[in-house]
Structures are given as structure tokens and as C-alpha cells.
Amino acid sequence: MVKLEPAVLQAVSKPARYTGNEWNATKKDHAKVDCTFALALPDVYEVGMSNLGIKILYEILNKREDTAAERVFAPWIDMEAKMREQDIPLFSLETFTEIKNFDLIGFSLQYEMIYTNMLNMLDLAHIPLWAKDRSDTDTFVVGGGPCVYNTEPIGDFFDFFIIGEGEEVIGEVAAAFCAWKRENRIGGRNGFLQRVAEIHGIYVPSFYEPVYDETGLFKEIKPINAHAKKMIYKRVVKDMDTVDFVEKPVVPYIDIVHDRIMLELFRGCSRGCRFCQAGIAYRPVRERTENRLKDLARKLINTTGYDEISLTSLSSADYSCLGPFVDDLMDEFKDKKVSFSLPSLRIDSFSIDLAHKLQKTRKSGLTFAPEAGTQRLRDVINKGVTEENLITAASAAFRQGWKSVKLYFMIGLPTESDEDVIGIARLAQRVVDLYKEVKGRRGAKVTVSVACFVPKAYTPFQWFSQNSLEEFERKQQLLKEHIHDRSIQFNYHDAHLSYLEGAIARGDRRLAKVIHQAWQDGAKFDGWSDQFKYDIWIKAFEKCGIDPAFYNRRERTVTESLPWEHTSPGVNKEFLLREYHHAVRGELTEDCRHGKCSACGICPNLDVKVVDWGKKNE
Amino acid sequence: MNKFRIEITKGEEIRYISHLDYATLIERAICRSGLPAAYSEGFNPHMKIAFASALAVGVTSDAEYMDIELVQPVCQPEFFDRLKESLPEGTKLLRAKEFEEKHKALMAEVDLAGYEIKVPLHGDLSEASEAVERYNNEAEVFYKRVTPKKMREIEVKQYMKSDIQLQGNDDILILHMQVTITSSGSIKPGEILEILKDSFGMPIEPMEALINRQTLSGGGKPLIDLV
Numbered sequence: 148m149v150k151l152e153p154a155v156l157q158a159v160s161k162p163a164r165y166t167g168n169e170w171n172a173t174k175k176d177h178a179k180v181d182c183t184f185a186l187a188l189p190d191v192y193e194v195g196m197s198n199l200g201i202k203i204l205y206e207i208l209n210k211r212e213d214t215a216a217e218r219v220f221a222p223w224i225d226m227e228a229k230m231r232e233q234d235i236p237l238f239s240l241e242t243f244t245e246i247k248n249f250d251l252i253g254f255s256l257q258y259e260m261i262y263t264n265m266l267n268m269l270d271l272a273h274i275p276l277w278a279k280d281r282s283d284t285d286t287f288v289v290g291g292g293p294c295v296y297n298t299e300p301i302g303d304f305f306d307f308f309i310i311g312e313g314e315e316v317i318g319e320v321a322a323a324f325c326a327w328k329r330e331n332r333i334g335g336r337n338g339f340l341q342r343v344a345e346i347h348g349i350y351v352p353s354f355y356e357p358v359y360d361e362t363g364l365f366k367e368i369k370p371i372n373a374h375a376k377k378m379i380y381k382r383v384v385k386d387m388d389t390v391d392f393v394e395k396p397v398v399p400y401i402d403i404v405h406d407r408i409m410l411e412l413f414r415g416c417s418r419g420c421r422f423c424q425a426g427i428a429y430r431p432v433r434e435r436t437e438n439r440l441k442d443l444a445r446k447l448i449n450t451t452g453y454d455e456i457s458l459t460s461l462s463s464a465d466y467s468c469l470g471p472f473v474d475d476l477m478d479e480f481k482d483k484k485v486s487f488s489l490p491s492l493r494i495d496s497f498s499i500d501l502a503h504k505l506q507k508t509r510k511s512g513l514t515f516a517p518e519a520g521t522q523r524l525r526d527v528i529n530k531g532v533t534e535e536n537l538i539t540a541a542s543a544a545f546r547q548g549w550k551s552v553k554l555y556f557m558i559g560l561p562t563e564s565d566e567d568v569i570g571i572a573r574l575a576q577r578v579v580d581l582y583k584e585v586k587g588r589r590g591a592k593v594t595v596s597v598a599c600f601v602p603k604a605y606t607p608f609q610w611f612s613q614n615s616l617e618e619f620e621r622k623q624q625l626l627k628e629h630i631h632d633r634s635i636q637f638n639y640h641d642a643h644l645s646y647l648e649g650a651i652a653r654g655d656r657r658l659a660k661v662i663h664q665a666w667q668d669g670a671k672f673d674g675w676s677d678q679f680k681y682d683i684w685i686k687a688f689e690k691c692g693i694d695p696a697f698y699n700r701r702e703r704t705v706t707e708s709l710p711w712e713h714t715s716p717g718v719n720k721e722f723l724l725r726e727y728h729h730a731v732r733g734e735l736t737e738d739c740r741h742g743k744c745s746a747c748g749i750c751p752n753l754d755v756k757v758v759d760w761g762k763k764n765e
Numbered sequence: 766m767n768k769f770r771i772e773i774t775k776g777e778e779i780r781y782i783s784h785l786d787y788a789t790l791i792e793r794a795i796c797r798s799g800l801p802a803a804y805s806e807g808f809n810p811h812m813k814i815a816f817a818s819a820l821a822v823g824v825t826s827d828a829e830y831m832d833i834e835l836v837q838p839v840c841q842p843e844f845f846d847r848l849k850e851s852l853p854e855g856t857k858l859l860r861a862k863e864f865e866e867k868h869k870a871l872m873a874e875v876d877l878a879g880y881e882i883k884v885p886l887h888g889d890l891s892e893a894s895e896a897v898e899r900y901n902n903e904a905e906v907f908y909k910r911v912t913p914k915k916m917r918e919i920e921v922k923q924y925m926k927s928d929i930q931l932q933g934n935d936d937i938l939i940l941h942m943q944v945t946i947t948s949s950g951s952i953k954p955g956e957i958l959e960i961l962k963d964s965f966g967m968p969i970e971p972m973e974a975l976i977n978r979q980t981l982s983g984g985g986k987p988l989i990d991l992v
Binding site (some may be wrong): 152153154156157158162163166168169170398400401402448449450451452453454483484 | 778779780781782783786789790792793794795796797799804810822823851853854855970972973974975
């Protein structure tokens with residue numbers, strides 16, 4: 148057991164990040180279970196504790212008699228320094244057990260620029276970083292989360308990946324581990340990997356070998372083990388009502404990023420925005436019933452003591468029965484002073500009315516995501532939002548008393564011209580002017596937040612050449628020059644970070660050494676703007692003799708084999724290609740939930756169905 | 766309307782949480798208990814709980830006090846049991862007493878805090894006792910309190926109710942001190958340790974100290990005995 152001295156804890160910021168003992172934390176005697184599973188998110192406590200996936204898996208694993216699941220997050224820079232100085236190994240927050248004494252450690256991989264933190268955590272845990280260096284007594288390193296739709300850049304660090312939704316498969320992995328252990332760890336480390344490789348949705352990278360052609364292009368991934376499947380499709384939960392959900396989440400003592408109950412209304416979003424990986428990865432849409440959600444809300448209020456419930460989903464306003472459901476909830480919890488929030492708003496007046504109803508205090512601000520500045524480009528990305536939609540929604544918001552509006556955009560989208568970039572400024576100005584029209588005076592505050600587009604695997608834009616650094620910066624400058632009104636605040640992302648993310652997001656196995664080199668040279672917390680060091684990364688690419696432009700800037704031909712095609716969300720390549728062509732022609736594709744099926748292939752390939760209770764009740 | 770004053774600990778398990786986090790923890794426990802807590806009016810209602818004196822990050826306590834207001838009467842045993850079972854580790858409910866609505870606020874009643882401090886000794890015991898003795902004998906001691914916003918010089922001895930008592934051996938020192946809490950301010954035990962080290966040459970590292978608040982009283986009585 149790791150013991151932290153007061154001299155350590157009093158010297159670091161927010162020491163309660165490291166002291167555990169929170170309400171609903173589950174402590175088990177490791178001698179009485181067969182499987183110990185550390186659940187990790189490679190970011191600080193406040194970020195890791197806000198992740199719903201970790202909460203769900205923690206509860207599912209701990210429900211098993213034979214398994215103990217505990218949490219571990221990345222120590223902040225100051226704590227890491229203390230740990231290295233005093234030789235304190237990475238430990239779990241429940242029983243303060245050294246991480247290397249766990250049977251498995253599962254990393255939730257939310258975005259590419261957190262990979263160096265993952266390596267840093269393994270290093271602090273004294274677990275060999277490369278899977279090939281691990282011996283029979285070492286912890287199994289498991290990956291999951293949104294990044295599994297291109298695992299290749301980090302494939303060499305992981306023993307196996309869980310592709311897709313974890314609720315059902317995580318138990319199968321734990322059971323397989325217990326069985327292997329009972330059989331005296333038959334076959335050693337590889338014996339267990341062969342066993343899990345048989346489980347649907349599990350990918351063991353060391354059972355495959357990438358093949359490149361003479362020009363260095365990826366050709367194929369070759370199974371080199373009898374247990375290796377040719378294709379690994381994501382796991383998907385068919386019935387969101389019967390699957391386990393969080394009922395007793397750990398309640399933190401310190402303020403975390405999302406310090407409230409997260410009630411997941413449904414999974415998936417089929418609006419079909421062409422830049423969006425989550426839209427493909429979480430298909431099809433599957434709703435929970437109102438009854439199940441109300442039951443969960445009651446339980447969660449009682450087990451946590453929280454006074455706020457966030458109604459989460461990729462696009463919460465799309466929940467088919469949202470209006471009456473929210474009314475019922477507000478009515479039921481009136482006396483308990485429980486408030487509700489919607490994390491994502493649709494650009495329409497229904498959403499504004501709902502936000503108005505939910506608003507408990509002063510009108511803080513509304514966020515809309517038109518994503519692009521002109522109708523032409525919004526059609527390219529299949530955003531399905533018109534300028535009129537935005538104007539109607541913003542008018543409704545101003546009439547209801549809101550003053551500040553945040554608008555999210557991207558630059559660097561396929562087919563983008565300078566006119567589209569300037570269109571962002573024009574649209575923001577129109578919202579400012581609208582306030583004056585509606586209220587008869589000035590006073591709006593419009594924040595324009597502009598991200599740099601990163602093409603991702605398994606989207607219709609997966610072949611597209613990302614903009615160069617210079618191009619991103621030129622467009623940021625161009626936009627800045629076209630914003631004149633002092634009511635508009637302009638924020639933009641660091642193009643350098645998006646550029647690197649672009650290289651890793653569509654990388655192959657050769658990138659593992661770059662990530663390792665960057666970590667070795669001090670890269671960590673890359674997603675934190677004050678910690679991000681571009682130079683380290685660029686030098687790491689140079690040292691490894693790899694050009695990032697090969698991965699982010701290169702336009703791929705549609706016939707090229709892509710390194711991520713064996714871990715699949717179930718979508719047909721023909722669909723992505725069709726969408727790519729529609730995009731270039733600016734043609735819209737309907738939401739399959741309401742319109743006709745666009746034949747993405749996920750439902751038939753994975754034997755699942757859209758679950759939309761509004762439609763069923765019609 | 767019902768009001769309860771409670772006596773409760775802040776234990777080792779939650780030593781490193783702030784006063785604000787401690788308050789949130791109590792509020793959430795009350796929510797879980799289902800006790801009919803009273804809330805303030807207005808757009809952003811908050812639970813009506815009053816605290817006696819804030820406790821710093823890193824300090825434990827044998828006896829914290831707070832007043833909790835309910836909207837419906839609840840009998841004392843029920844109040845005690847329901848709250849107790851909703852409290853997390855590190856918070857032990859010791860006593861709960863129902864009291865009259867029109868009673869002085871806790872903040873106005875508290876005037877003295879007693880601390881026990883355990884700190885490793887990096888030198889001779891005689892050096893440590895000499896430092897404490899010199900501190901005790903000074904009429905005035907000044908301390909520069911630096912916060913992110915400003916720096917202020919404070920005369921410390923005005924807050925010492927009595928002499929610091931020192932016990933210990935060659936490894937560890939145990940200090941006892943009684944610090945007065947006034948409407949115009951007070952001094953933190955951690956700050957006194959810094960003074961002892963920096964101005965009186967006591968061979969200790971304040972960062973290594975384990976500070977525990979043993980008592981919190983008003984007019985010589987534990988705060989719960991005032992209602």
C-alpha cells in the first residue's frame with residue numbers, strides 16, 4: 148500500500164486529487180477477488196472523474212463478486228515531480244495499491260493528444276511501456292474509448308483494445324481473466340491474449356503485422372496468430388433500457404469539470420454531420436425509455452446528494468419525448484431543489500424554450516454550433532442548419548432575455564474558400580445586429596470560437612488533406628481582419644495542436660516511436676495549452692525520420708488501404724465514399740431517424756436497430 | 766421551524782479538502798439523508814447551514830459545529846440517525862441538539878480554538894523548547910501574511926490565549942495551542958509554525974506537520990453546549 152506523507156500532500160496543488168475515500172468509492176480486499184482492474188483516464192482527477200464511461204465500467208466491474216475495480220488518474224506536474232523525487236509509484240485511489248500489482252489497467256482514450264500522458268502513467272507505474280517487453284507477471288494494458296477507431300499509432304503499447312461500447316464486453320474480459328487464472332494461467336501471457344482475442348470486439352495488436360509497399364504506403368494488416376480475426380467490429384448495446392447504467396457514482400469531494408449527475412438519455416446521433424467521428428462511432432441511435440430514465444434519476448439523486456442533473460447525449464434536444472419528459476422531471480423534483488441542464492442545444496426555438504424553462508438563475512449564455520460560415524459549406528458538411536434557423540433561434544433567445552451567445556465554427560473544412568471564412572464574421576455580425584433589431588438597443592455579446600478541422604478515421608473526410616499550419620494561421624488572420632464590431636469576441640485554437648492531432652489521428656504503427664520519443668523528451672498534458680510544447684513534437688518526428696505531412700497533409704486516394712480499417716464501427720466504406728461525393732457536390736443527406744435510411748450499413752452489419760420511442764408511439 | 770446544532774469531525778480521510786468542499790460534502794449528505802432541509806429564497810436557493818469557523822486544507826478536527834435549519838420538525842433521534850448514515854468516511858457525527866430559532870449565530874459565539882500539532886523534529890529537543898519559550902515570552906510577534914491579492918502584517922500574540930505547550934522526544938514534537946477567534950481576525954496554526962521556524966529557529970518543517978483542531982468553544986464551553 149502506498150502511503151503519502153503530509154510533506155508531499157501539503158506541497159502540491161489540490162491534494163484531495165490523490166486521497167480518495169469519496170462517497171460510493173468501492174474498496175475490496177484484493178485477496179478475496181480473482182481479478183483486479185485499474186480504470187484509468189490519462190488526465191487529471193477533475194477531468195477523469197467527469198467521464199461517464201469510467202463511471203459505468205467501474206460500477207459494472209464492481210458488481211462482480213470476483214472483480215475489484217479501482218480508479219487512477221494522471222498526477223499533475225507538481226505531484227509527478229514529488230512522486231519521481233521520492234520514488235512513489237502510481238497508485239489507485241481506493242486501496243492505494245500500486246498500479247503494477249493490478250491484473251489489468253484499462254485506459255479510456257478520449258483524444259489523441261493525451262497519449263503521452265498514458266505513457267507517463269505507465270512509466271510512473273513501473274509497467275514496461277512496450278507490450279512486447281511485458282513479462283508473464285506484468286499488468287495487462289487495455290485501451291478503450293473513442294480513439295479505438297484508429298488504434299494503430301498506439302498499438303505497440305497495448306496488450307489489447309476493446310472496440311466499441313464497454314458495458315457488456317468488460318464483464319466478458321473479467322470473466323476470461325478469472326477463468327485463465329483458475330486454469331493456472333495456462334499458456335502464460337499469450338495464453339490470456341489468445342483467449343480474449345476470441346471475444347467479440349477485442350483487438351490484440353501483437354497478433355497482426357502491418358505490411359507497407361516499397362513507397363512506404365500502408366498495404367494491409369496481416370494476422371499472424373491463429374486467434375486473430377480478420378475484422379474486429381465494435382461492440383454495441385442493443386437495448387439501452389436493460390443494460391447496466393451508473394446508479395451509485397463516486398461523489399468527489401473537490402469540484403470537478405462536470406460536478407453533477409449525468410443521465411444519458413440516448414446513445415448515438417444520426418444527423419450525419421460529415422466531419423463527425425462520434426456520429427459514425429455511436430450509431431445507431433438508441434433511446435432509453437422515459438420510465439427507465441425517471442427511475443434512474445430518482446436513484447441517482449438519492450445515492451449522490453447532487454442537486455443538478457445533466458441530460459446528456461450527443462444531441463440531447465433530439466430525445467424524442469424531451470418536452471414532456473423535462474416537464475415531468477421538473478415537477479417531480481420541485482421540492483428537492485434539483486435543477487436540470489442540457490449540454491447540447493439544437494439551433495431552433497424548441498431548444499431555446501426548453502433552455503429558458505430549465506434556466507435556474509441568471510441567463511448566462513447560449514452556445515450554438517453552426518460549424519461553418521456559409522450555407523454552401525454547411526451543406527458540404529451536412530450540418531442541416533440554415534442561417535434562418537440560427538436567426539430564428541437567436542431571436543427567440545434574445546426575446547427570452549439572453550444577451551450573450553457563443554458560436555462554434557471550424558476552419559479548414561474540405562472545399563473551404565476565403566468567402567466561407569469571411570462568412571463566419573458576417574454571420575456573427577448578423578447576430579449582433581439582430582439583437583439591436585429585437586431589443587431596440589445594442590448590448591449583445593457574441594463569442595466566436597473557431598477550431599481547426601482535424602479529419603478523422605471513419606468519416607467521409609478521412610481521405611482529405613488537412614490544411615497546412617500556414618493556411619490555418621492565414622485563415623485565422625483573415626477572419627480576425629473581418630471582425631470589426633466590439634461586441635464580437637474572437638477565440639481560436641492553436642493550429643499547431645490540431646496539426647499534430649491530424650497526424651496522429653490518421654497515423655499508422657510507425658508513429659508509436661514518435662509518440663514515445665515526444666514523451667521521452669518531456670511532452671505531457673499536450674491538451675493543456677500552457678503545457679503543450681510543439682517543438683518537442685516536431686523534433687520527435689525529425690528524430691524518428693517521419694514527416695507528419697505524410698499523415699495529415701496527404702490527400703489519400705480512395706483506393707488506398709487505410710491503416711484503421713480492421714477495427715470498425717460497422718460502417719460500409721461505400722457509404723463514406725458516397726457521402727464524400729455528396730459533400731463535394733454540396734448535397735444533403737437526411738437523418739435516417741426521421742427520413743430514409745442512407746445505408747451506412749451499421750444496423751445490418753452489427754444486427755442492431757434504431758430505437759426511437761417517439762416514432763414507436765406514433 | 767426546526768434547527769439543529771451538530772458536532773461533527775473532519776477526519777484523516779478528508780484532511781486535504783477545503784472548507785468550501787467540506788460544506789458541499791455536508792450539504793450533499795443532508796440531501797442523501799432526505800431530511801427536509803430549509804433553503805434560502807430567490808433564484809439560486811441554497812441550503813441554510815451556518816458554520817462556526819473555516820478549517821484550512823490539511824487540518825483535521827475533532828469537533829466542528831454547524832447549525833442546520835429544517836422546514837418540518839424532525840425528532841432528534843431520527844435526525845441523528847438519518848444524517849449519520851449519509852455521511853462519508855472522515856465525518857463522524859458526535860452530537861446533535863435541537864434548539865430555539867432565535868439564538869446567536871455560531872460565528873458570533875465562537876471565540877477560541879484549541880489545536881494539537883504533531884511535527885517531526887530535525888534537531889535537538891532543547892532547540893525546540895528554547896524557540897517555544899522565546900516565542901511565549903515575546904510581547905509582540907509580527908507575521909507577513911501573503912495572499913495572491915495582497916500582503917498584510919499581522920501582530921500574532923494578540924491571538925494567543927495562553928502559552929504554547931511543548932512535549933515530545935527526539936523524533937516528534939507535540940504542540941498544544943489555544944488561539945482566539947475574533948470578529949476582526951485570527952491566526953492559523955500553520956502560520957504559527959512558520960513563525961517558529963523562520964523567526965525563532967525551531968528545527969521543524971511546517972509542511973510536515975499534522976494539525977488537528979481539538980476544540981472550538983465560546984465563553985469557555987464547547988459550542989454545542991451553548992444551545
